[in-house]
Every structure is written in structure tokens, then in C-alpha cells.
Amino acid sequence: MDDLSRLCIHTATTKPWSIEIAVEQFARAGVPGITVWRDAIANRDPKRVGAMIRDAGLSTVSLCRGGFFPALDVDGRKRAIADNLRAIDEAEAIGAPLIVLVCGADPGQPLERSRDQIVEGIRTVAARAREAGVRLAIEPLHPMYADAKSAVNTMQSANDLCDRINEPNVGVAVDVYHIWWDPNAMAEISRCAAAGRLYAFHVCDWRTPTRDFLLDRGLMGDGCIDIPGFRRAVEQGGFDGFIEVEVFSTQYWSMDQSVYLERIIDAYKTHV
Numbered sequence: 264m265d266d267l268s269r270l271c272i273h274t275a276t277t278k279p280w281s282i283e284i285a286v287e288q289f290a291r292a293g294v295p296g297i298t299v300w301r302d303a304i305a306n307r308d309p310k311r312v313g314a315m316i317r318d319a320g321l322s323t324v325s326l327c328r329g330g331f332f333p334a335l336d337v338d339g340r341k342r343a344i345a346d347n348l349r350a351i352d353e354a355e356a357i358g359a360p361l362i363v364l365v366c367g368a369d370p371g372q373p374l375e376r377s378r379d380q381i382v383e384g385i386r387t388v389a390a391r392a393r394e395a396g397v398r399l400a401i402e403p404l405h406p407m408y409a410d411a412k413s414a415v416n417t418m419q420s421a422n423d424l425c426d427r428i429n430e431p432n433v434g435v436a437v438d439v440y441h442i443w444w445d446p447n448a449m450a451e452i453s454r455c456a457a458a459g460r461l462y463a464f465h466v467c468d469w470r471t472p473t474r475d476f477l478l479d480r481g482l483m484g485d486g487c488i489d490i491p492g493f494r495r496a497v498e499q500g501g502f503d504g505f506i507e508v509e510v511f512s513t514q515y516w517s518m519d520q521s522v523y524l525e526r527i528i529d530a531y532k533t534h535v
């Protein structure tokens with residue numbers, strides 16, 4: 264596969280670069296899509312960042328991230344709602360059609376209660392997102408993050424939550440890193456696509472051994488995930504959007520990022 268027309272790179276993948284440099288470098292390399300980490304636009308005017316991205320000829324694929332709805336106390340849940348409303352404002356200003364949700368979990372309560380609070384939180388902000396022209400994608404996270412990062416850990420769970428929330432702008436982000444191990448993943452991808460809820464597709468790889476739970480993701484081809492198999496599954500469901508490279512890796516962040524960008528493009532062409 265030689266065509267880069269569907270390649271998107273998450274700014275966290277090339278974290279050492281400011282958003283300005285990332286936009287310039289992605290454009291120069293022919294990468295047409297960018298997902299913007301909220302940290303990357305801290306202290307910047309999101310409207311101006313959005314204009315800069317468009318002027319460079321790139322598309323903003325999503326804003327990352329909202330979520331973290333569960334909390335033991337009401338105040339904590341209210342703060343989460345306020346932060347998600349801010350994320351929606353930012354997405355609208357930057358021109359991002361999608362916010363990826365890392366839904367959250369509170370280790371002080373059962374996962375089921377965290378899931379109820381996630382449903383409640385997403386329901387509370389969904390109408391405002393719709394008015395802003397923004398879709399919300401629940402990203403199921405690998406179960407190693409179930410304690411504090413997300414109580415939604417499988418495609419089935421994400422689909423079930425979407426059914427409960429039942430809003431036309433709430434769907435799912437499929438990230439191979441989180442779901443590759445799940446024997447039901449393919450069936451649940453089909454279910455998600457059939458419901459018109461497959462909003463995003465993220466790729467990277469699972470290293471053996473994984474040396475750090477958070478910051479040791481592999482580049483496509485470094486690990487054991489059947490990425491082409493997942494790509495086939497989402498495309499069979501009708502997904503034709505951007506394929507987003509999202510690699511959190513201290514190892515790759517320590518490299519010369521220009522050399523790394525070439526490796527990302529090469530890995531995309533060879534292993535996706």
C-alpha cells in the first residue's frame with residue numbers, strides 16, 4: 264500500500280514536536296490527517312491552530328481526549344462534565360469533527376458503577392456536542408487500564424454503552440492496541456459498523472515484552488497485532504475514514520523525530 268491519503272498521525276506520536284512543527288512536517292511528508300492532543304494546544308487559541316492546520320492542507324481528524332467521567336463524589340463528576348464541555352468548545356473552535364473519549368474509572372468503586380457514571384456523563388454532554396457538530400467516540404481501553412483509566416475495556420462493552428446512551432453522535436473508536444487480544448473483537452466490530460457507530464480506527468503495535476504499560480507502544484510491525492486483519496474488518500463494515508497512528512513511546516520520542524516520521528510512514532505502507 265503506497266497511498267498516504269488516509270494516513271493520520273496523532274500529535275502525541277511525535278510528542279517532542281510542537282503542534283506548529285508537527286503540522287509543517289506532516290504536510291511536507293504528505294501526511295494529510297492530524298489528531299490533536301489537547302496538551303499540544305494548551306496556551307494557544309484553538310481557532311488559530313485550526314486555521315494553521317487547514318492552511319497547511321491538513322484535516323483535523325479528532326481532538327484527543329475527553330472522558331474521565333466517573334468519580335466517587337458529585338463534585339468530581341461535575342468537574343468532569345465541565346472539562347468535557349470545554350473539550351467540545353475546543354473541538355468546535357479547532358474544527359475537529361470528533362472527540363475521542365477515554366471514559367475513566369474510579370478504583371474506589373465497582374466498574375459497573377463507573378460505567379453507569381460514564382453513561383450519565385456522555386448523555387449530559389452529547390446534545391452540546393451535537394450542536395457543535397462534534398461526534399463523541401468511546402475508545403475501549405485494554406483491561407490493564409480498568410482500574411483508573413477506563414471501565415470500558417472491550418468492543419462489546421463499548422457497543423453496549425452506545426446502545427444505552429442511544430445518541431446519534433455517540434460511537435466508538437477502534438484502537439488495535441486495546442482490543443487485539445479479544446476473541447469477540449471482530450464480531451463486535453461488525454456490530455459497531457452495522458449500527459453506524461464506527462467513528463475511528465487507531466493503529467500501533469503490541470511489543471513483546473511490553474516494558475511499560477503506558478509508554479512502550481510499538482510502531483506497526485514491531486509486535487504481534489494482526490493490523491491488516493483489523494483493517495479488513497473495519498473496512499468490511501464500511502469504514503473509509505483516516506487510519507490514525509497513535510504511538511506513545513519514550514523510546515521513539517528519544518529519536519530524531521524527522522527520521523522517526525519516515526519510519527512511521529514506512530511502517531504504515533508496509534504493515535497496515
Ligand code: ZN
Nearest residue numbers: 402438465509
Ligand atoms: Zn487510540
